[in-house]
Amino acid sequence: MSLTRRKAIALIGGGTVFAASASTAAFLTTRTPQKALAPWDAAGGYDDPRLNALSFALLAPNPHNLQPWQVELVGASALLLHHDRAKRLPETDPQDRQITIGFGCFLEQMVVAASVAGHSVDVTLYPEGKDGPIAHAAFSEGARPDPLAGHIMQRRSCKEPFEDRPVAPAQANELELFADVYTDAPTVAALKDISWNAWETEAYTPRTMQESVDLMRFGKTEINANPDGIDLGGPFLESLMLAGIVSREVQSDVKSVGFQQGVDMYREMLMATPAYVVLKADGNTRTDQIEAGRRWLRLNLKTTEMGLALHPISQCLQEFAEMGQYYAAIHDLLAGPGQTVQMLGRLGYGPQTPRTPRWPLEAKRLDV
Numbered sequence: 001m002s003l004t005r006r007k008a009i010a011l012i013g014g015g016t017v018f019a020a021s022a023s024t025a026a027f028l029t030t031r032t033p034q035k036a037l038a039p040w041d042a043a044g045g046y047d048d049p050r051l052n053a054l055s056f057a058l059l060a061p062n063p064h065n066l067q068p069w070q071v072e073l074v075g076a077s078a079l080l081l082h083h084d085r086a087k088r089l090p091e092t093d094p095q096d097r098q099i100t101i102g103f104g105c106f107l108e109q110m111v112v113a114a115s116v117a118g119h120s121v122d123v124t125l126y127p128e129g130k131d132g133p134i135a136h137a138a139f140s141e142g143a144r145p146d147p148l149a150g151h152i153m154q155r156r157s158c159k160e161p162f163e164d165r166p167v168a169p170a171q172a173n174e175l176e177l178f179a180d181v182y183t184d185a186p187t188v189a190a191l192k193d194i195s196w197n198a199w200e201t202e203a204y205t206p207r208t209m210q211e212s213v214d215l216m217r218f219g220k221t222e223i224n225a226n227p228d229g230i231d232l233g234g235p236f237l238e239s240l241m242l243a244g245i246v247s248r249e250v251q252s253d254v255k256s257v258g259f260q261q262g263v264d265m266y267r268e269m270l271m272a273t274p275a276y277v278v279l280k281a282d283g284n285t286r287t288d289q290i291e292a293g294r295r296w297l298r299l300n301l302k303t304t305e306m307g308l309a310l311h312p313i314s315q316c317l318q319e320f321a322e323m324g325q326y327y328a329a330i331h332d333l334l335a336g337p338g339q340t341v342q343m344l345g346r347l348g349y350g351p352q353t354p355r356t357p358r359w360p361l362e363a364k365r366l367d368v
């Protein structure tokens with residue numbers, strides 16, 4: 001559950017939490033986790049074309065911002081992309097399907113970034129079989145810059161309510177090149193229903209909720225120490241932490257007022273959705289999942305270019321037992337026989353949200 005300033009205001013009901021002393025107020029002005037955000041400014045600053053492309057790739061969207069990637073430069077012009085197996089989501093992603101989609105996003109962002117420097121990348125998936133590296137990538141001269149590259153730095157997963165206005169039909173049509181787009185009232189209503197029920201199911205299943213709580217980083221110090229997971233930072237949230245209103249214990253306790261208000265805010269956000277995007281695949285192999293990730297990344301860069309906000313919502317696509325009825329419902333609604341819905345997202349007009357933390361490239365290299 002991501003809580004931003006707007007949500008924090010809702011959480012305290014507009015009331016006064018505590019009277020901040022001068023020293024507390026000064027403390028709260030210094031809460032940006034600069035170290036955790038530094039990889040955004042480091043992107044593009046490398047001489048080796050592989051490192052340069054990787055420095056953008058690691059800004060890709062990925063489930064729970066786990067950043068499960070590890071990279072190994074090979075020879076003068078290739079690299080291997082590995083999965084750090086310590087980074088998984090066994091409760092909500094038992095088959096590593098979403099994690100694999102995240103690797104697809106990473107690979108596509110790497111290829112798009114490489115193109116700007118005139119490099120094409122020949123990607124071979126699972127070169128040593130399904131238990132080996134995710135991909136081998138060979139860089140060579142001779143690509144034309146991909147125009148989507150210009151949107152990497154502004155791309156976000158927008159976890160906010162969207163404005164109460166429909167997605168313009170011309171924009172929806174343009175996006176159909178990238179994904180299935182649903183703007184009609186009956187389908188939008190059905191998807192709101194499924195996505196809300198699925199979200200509640202994950203939130204009220206203790207082991208799946210706890211998986212998220214364990215990945216929450218509370219405040220600047222925790223975020224800088226572990227720049228991944230679900231970052232709860234900024235002056236407002238940190239003031240609530242100081243007041244004991246936001247804490248790991250509160251987030252784990254479904255009976256607490258803080259948890260319940262979080263549920264209300266998530267419902268408000270999910271309902272404030274004028275349209276949805278869907279990526280389906282005819283199969284559900286690792287290759288299908290990587291391909292879905294590559295498509296999602298291009299979609300997310302395109303929505304950024306078009307001034308649209310995009311937010312993945314994956315709960316109803318998750319393969320744990322309690323989610324079964326909503327997994328079936330979304331497939332009944334959207335998928336043909338044998339097809340798997342790989343990604344579902346909210347689409348609309350939303351605010352530009354802050355950058356999310358990343359581990360630096362240097363922390364992800366196996367070859368140094």
Ligand SMILES: Cc1cc2nc3c(=O)[nH]c(=O)nc-3n(C[C@H](O)[C@H](O)[C@H](O)COP(=O)(O)O)c2cc1C
Nearest residue numbers: 061062063064065098101102156157312313314356
């Ligand atoms: C496969 C996949 C599934 C995701 N599922 C969700 C989700 O269910 N809910 C959500 O809020 N964000 C979801 N995200 C978005 C990530 O949380 C987000 O990419 C990450 O926190 C980094 O933030 P950024 O995309 O704004 O850079 C998903 C991303 C991917 C690639």
